Amino acid sequence: DTGVSQDPRHKITKRGQNVTFRCDPISEHNRLYWYRQTLGQGPEFLTYFQNEAQLEKSRLLSDRFSAERPKGSFSTLEIQRTEQGDSAMYLCASSAGRTSQETQYFGPGTRLLVL
Amino acid sequence: DAKTTQPTSMDCAEGRAANLPCNHSTISGNEYVYWYRQIHSQGPQYIIHGLKNNETNEMASLIITEDRKSSTLILPHATLRDTAVYYCIVRVALNQAGTALIFGKGTTLSVSS
Secondary structure: OOEEEOOOEEEEEEEOOOEEEEOOEEEEEEEEEEEEOOOOOEEEEEEEOOOEEEEEEEEOOOOEEEEEEEOOEEEEEEEOOOOOOOOEEEEEEEEEOOOOOOOOOEEEOOOEOOO | OOEOOOOEEEEOOOOOOHHHHHHHOOOOOOOOOOEEOOOOOOOEEEEEEEEEOEOOOOOOOOEEEEOOOOEEEEEEOOHHOOOOEEEEEEEOOOOOOOOOOOOOEEEEEEEOO
């Protein structure tokens, strides 16, 4: 257990529905990252927060995706109008300290299945 | 694109050392090499990182060549629980601090009794 928690662990939804995932980072960590992992592939970077500010978004993050970290603590990732291609494991990671050698600690992930 | 190259798979007998190689020929002078592993259906687990000196912790040792173009992760006494996908990562700097981990497909290590 790294101290990063994610909820829910599993989500099954129908195409077109909205889903929201939550990530609680390690309490003193100011950076929070979201990644997506599809079957057989390594995780891919989606977006990044430093405190409450969203500083970077990958081109993978389409307009249907939105992420927030309102008080610089927990974060939510929402997917609107889900598509079957959104089926994946969504991973959250947090870190602190000097950027040059920060260590990101991952949560257990939320596995999404879109039917 | 991943900035590292790893073998797709490796086998190791339980109790023996597992040596996992990684090539990172385009690494720049101030970039660290990180190793993570992912056991089936879990989030990636941090193992170790290094810049140019060899590093050791309770999980593994990291040997980096003098030219820094390759490295080897060593699990000194592999157990069945070490069966996982091992990722060698050179990070990408993001705007305004922070870094993204660029994962390749990693090496699937299978430890057998």
